[in-house]
Amino acid sequence: MSRTAFFISDGTGITAETLGRSLLAQFETVDMNKITKPYIDTTDKAYALVQVIEATAIRDGSTPIIIDTIVDAAIRNIINQAPGFKVDIFSTFLAPLEQELATHSTYTVGRTHSIGQDEVYMDRIHSVHFALDNDDGARTHQYDKADVILIGVSRCGKTPTSLYLALQFGIRAANYPLTEDDQDEDGILKLPEVLAPYRHKLFGLTIDARRLAAIRSERRPNSRYCSMDQCLQEVQQAETLYRRLHIPHIDTTRFSIEEISTRMIAETGLSRRFSPH
Amino acid sequence: MSRTAFFISDGTGITAETLGRSLLAQFETVDMNKITKPYIDTTDKAYALVQVIEATAIRDGSTPIIIDTIVDAAIRNIINQAPGFKVDIFSTFLAPLEQELATHSTYTVGRTHSIGQDEVYMDRIHSVHFALDNDDGARTHQYDKADVILIGVSRCGKTPTSLYLALQFGIRAANYPLTEDDQDEDGILKLPEVLAPYRHKLFGLTIDARRLAAIRSERRPNSRYCSMDQCLQEVQQAETLYRRLHIPHIDTTRFSIEEISTRMIAETGLSRRFSPH
Numbered sequence: 001m002s003r004t005a006f007f008i009s010d011g012t013g014i015t016a017e018t019l020g021r022s023l024l025a026q027f028e029t030v031d032m033n034k035i036t037k038p039y040i041d042t043t044d045k046a047y048a049l050v051q052v053i054e055a056t057a058i059r060d061g062s063t064p065i066i067i068d069t070i071v072d073a074a075i076r077n078i079i080n081q082a083p084g085f086k087v088d089i090f091s092t093f094l095a096p097l098e099q100e101l102a103t104h105s106t107y108t109v110g111r112t113h114s115i116g117q118d119e120v121y122m123d124r125i126h127s128v129h130f131a132l133d134n135d136d137g138a139r140t141h142q143y144d145k146a147d148v149i150l151i152g153v154s155r156c157g158k159t160p161t162s163l164y165l166a167l168q169f170g171i172r173a174a175n176y177p178l179t180e181d182d183q184d185e186d187g188i189l190k191l192p193e194v195l196a197p198y199r200h201k202l203f204g205l206t207i208d209a210r211r212l213a214a215i216r217s218e219r220r221p222n223s224r225y226c227s228m229d230q231c232l233q234e235v236q237q238a239e240t241l242y243r244r245l246h247i248p249h250i251d252t253t254r255f256s257i258e259e260i261s262t263r264m265i266a267e268t269g270l271s272r273r274f275s276p277h
Numbered sequence: 278m279s280r281t282a283f284f285i286s287d288g289t290g291i292t293a294e295t296l297g298r299s300l301l302a303q304f305e306t307v308d309m310n311k312i313t314k315p316y317i318d319t320t321d322k323a324y325a326l327v328q329v330i331e332a333t334a335i336r337d338g339s340t341p342i343i344i345d346t347i348v349d350a351a352i353r354n355i356i357n358q359a360p361g362f363k364v365d366i367f368s369t370f371l372a373p374l375e376q377e378l379a380t381h382s383t384y385t386v387g388r389t390h391s392i393g394q395d396e397v398y399m400d401r402i403h404s405v406h407f408a409l410d411n412d413d414g415a416r417t418h419q420y421d422k423a424d425v426i427l428i429g430v431s432r433c434g435k436t437p438t439s440l441y442l443a444l445q446f447g448i449r450a451a452n453y454p455l456t457e458d459d460q461d462e463d464g465i466l467k468l469p470e471v472l473a474p475y476r477h478k479l480f481g482l483t484i485d486a487r488r489l490a491a492i493r494s495e496r497r498p499n500s501r502y503c504s505m506d507q508c509l510q511e512v513q514q515a516e517t518l519y520r521r522l523h524i525p526h527i528d529t530t531r532f533s534i535e536e537i538s539t540r541m542i543a544e545t546g547l548s549r550r551f552s553p554h
Contacts, residue, residue, distance in 0.1 A: 003378075012539040015299040022292040022346060023370055026382035038539050065377070069299060085377045087370055093300055100342070100362045101280075105303035124534060125492065128437045132409070160405045163440050167534065215402065257401060257444065262289040262315050 004033040004056050008049065008068040008079060013038030019089060020067035032065070040070065046078035053082035120170070120274045127166035127173075127273070134174035135159055140194045143174055148270055149198055150175040152205035153234040154225075155215045157252040157260065161205065164257045169265070170273030178238050189237035191245060203264055204242040204249030209235045211253050281310040281333045285326065285345040285356060290315030296366060297344035309342070317347065323355035330359035397447070397551045404443035404450075404550065411451035412436055417471045420451060425547055426475055427452040429482035430511040431502075432492045434529040434537065438482065441534045446542070447550030455515050466514035468522060480541055481519040481526030486512045488530050 005024055007016040013036045024032055040046055056064050066084035070076045080086070094105050133139055134146065136159065143149060148165070150158045150173055158175035165171040182192045195202060209232040216226035224230050242249040248267055252260050264270065282301055284293040290313045301309055317323055333341055343361035347353045357363070371382050410416055411423065413436065420426060425442070427435045427450055435452035442448040459469045472479060486509040493503035501507055519526040525544055529537050541547065 012535050014535060014539070015295050018292050018295045019366065023367070023374060026367075026371060027374070027378055027380060028383050029380055030378050039543050063377070065374075085374075087374070089296065090300070090303075092369060093364055094303060097300060097304070097342075097362075097364070100340070101304055101307050103304060103306055106305050121533065122492070122495070125432075125434075125437060126495075128440060132412075132436070135409075155402075157402075159409070160401060160444065163405060164444055167437065167441055167444065215399070218399070218403075256398065258289050258291055262291070266316050 002031055002033060002060050003062045003065065004035060004060055005065040005067060006049075006053060006056075006084070007034065007036045008040055008066060008070060009036075009038050010041040010070050010072060010075060011038065013069075016067050016069045016089065020065075020087070023067070023087070024065070040075060040079070041072070043074060043078060046075045050078060050082040053084060057083045123170040123273050124167060127170045128163065130172045130174070131159075131162040131166040135162065137176040137194075140176075143194075143198050143201070145172060146174040146198070146201055147172045148203050148264070148268070149173070149195065149201045150203055150205060151178055151195065151238075151247070152207075153178050153212070153231075153238050155212060155219065156205045156207040157257070158205055160257050161252075161260050161264075164261050165264075168261065171265075171270060178234070178241070180234075183237070189241050191241065199245070199247075202247050203268060204238065204247045205260070206235060206239050206242070206249055206251050208251070208253040279308055279310060279337050280339045280342065281312060281337055282342040282344065283326075283330060283333075283361070284311065284313045285317055285343060285347060286313075286315050287318040287347050287349060287352060288315065290346075293344050293346045293366065297342075297364070300344070300364070301342070317352060317356070318349070320351060320355060323352045327355060327359040330361060334360045400447040400550050401444060404447045405440065407449040407451070408436075408439040408443040412439065414453040414471075417453070420471075420475050420478070422449060423451040423475070423478055424449045425480050425541070425545070426450070426472065426478045427480055427482060428455055428472065428515075428524070429484075430455050430489065430508075430515050432489060432496065433482045433484040434534070435482055437534050438529075438537050438541075441538050442541075445538065448542075448547060455511070455518070457511075460514070466518050468518065476522070476524075479524050480545060481515065481524045482537070483512060483516050483519070483526055483528050485528070485530040 005020060007013055007020040009016045017036045021034065037049055040049055053064055064084045065087065066082065067087040068079060069089050070079055071090065098105055134142055148171065150162055152158050154177050162173040162175045165173045176192065176195060178189060182190050184190050209228065212231040212235060213226050213228050216231065220226055250260055250263055282297060284290055284297040286293045294313045298311065314326055317326055330341055341361045342364065343359065344364040344366065345356060346366050347356055348367065375382055411419055425448065427439055429435050431454050439450040439452045442450045453469065453472060455466060459467055461467050486505065489508040489512060490503050490505050493508065497503055527537055527540055
């Protein structure tokens with residue numbers, strides 16, 4: 001028997017989906033199709049969705065799970081006609097919060113985006129372009145404006161992490177690659193000179209050599225660049241450098257980009273320029 | 278009287294914070310400090326946090342709001358000693374879900390990240406690099422591999438949207454700028470030739486001319502590029518092009534990047550390669 005979960009919202013669906021996935025992830029033995037239905041903001045769309053849910057219930061031979069953040073009462077009433085096990089986030093928590101805060105909720109759609117959105121938008125644009133302009137050591141003269149400078153070997157995750165920090169938190173993250181060009185005559189990796197004045201802004205990424213070889217071989221198959229020897233040597237040198245200079249660092253191997261980014265923020269006390277959603 | 282809300286998690290804090298912000302956004306008259314505390318994954322960290330919450334309660338002269346997704350019972354019990362109004366997401370919803378699904382939850386930390394993480398990571402890396410390689414018309418020979426090609430005037434939001442689509446959903450989004458170079462002899466904007474074979478993949482962004490002028494003037498102040506006349510003319514030409522060729526499009530002016538991206542997906546039926554978190 002298969003089951004389906006619907007994450008339904010009159011806005012982006014991000015809250016319903018984020019919470020829904022977290023809850024359902026606690027039931028790893030249950031095989032669940034997950035469908036996000038954002039922008040259910042008219043009665044017509046709501047009626048059409050009820051039909052989809054009904055058809056799904058019949059096809060699955062089981063009751064769908066419905067996790068929603070619908071605000072409008074008329075739309076909510078329509079959705080409630082669908083066959084389903086309802087996890088009604090807003091009505092569960094808003095009433096007790098209203099009592100605690102001794103005020104009525106405004107209970108409106110997409111409210112999280114409406115305040116200060118202009119500033120957030122500008123900050124995001126700036127931060128994204130900062131990350132792009134300062135990607136992979138392309139420029140180094142703006143490091144005084146960076147909130148953090150990520151360092152690490154090629155393809156250890158610097159670029160996606162920089163961009164995630166920019167988009168989600170408005171953090172200005174430059175990144176600089178550690179390469180053999182920065183080895184001394186004994187073959188020991190040194191801190192690139194251009195980074196020396198910004199020691200306090202450095203954050204190191206490292207990665208399991210095997211994983212690195214797999215990632216690199218998708219880019220340049222059968223090259224020295226992706227060989228296990230080369231990857232192992234580069235990773236060891238980078239980790240030795242971090243330890244020698246007491247540069248905070250994270251092993252990205254088993255972490256998602258969300259985890260790398262939020263751990264970095266937690267460890268370094270980096271401050272966000274804004275908050276997501 | 279000021280109040281403080283704590284979003285507490287033993288993982289990234291993304292679920293607690295996303296839900297917490299959505300709930301509190303419904304109380305726009307309440308002035309609330311919001312603090313996210315991720316990775317509260319040891320009893321030591323939990324005791325330290327209780328002290329922070331106690332100090333905050335005294336400083337504020339009001340009860341903090343505590344919204345958490347703590348899974349571990351020992352840590353949860355410690356946090357419950359803190360003075361606060363608790364919004365306990367997991368314990369509220371997991372018991373009814375256990376009954377409905379007729380199984381026990383595994384109730385473990387960060388479970389959402391643990392399955393298929395390797396594939397997701399690779400997909401994200403690929404998608405991010407695809408967006409970067411195909412940013413701003415830099416390359417055009419990979420458009421057969423693009424899931425979508427964003428078009429629009431300079432600084433209407435193409436790059437951040439492409440990157441968000443890549444990071445959050447693994448969607449491969451190229452983007453191509455509409456410029457005066459593509460006007461015909463009568464000064465009418467035409468579809469750039471390189472895009473002609475990919476009409477079905479095109480998605481247009483547009484923006485209020487005033488907003489565009491403000492964004493551009495931060496980049497090149499007092500230029501023709503940022504003048505109101507220029508912005509108005511470019512935007513009108515782009516919008517005329519979208520209507521003439523029936524290219525689906527969105528006005529980004531009042532939307533966040535999350536909204537632009539999720540509306541695009543809802544309107545076009547683009548499919549995600551993976552789901553966030």
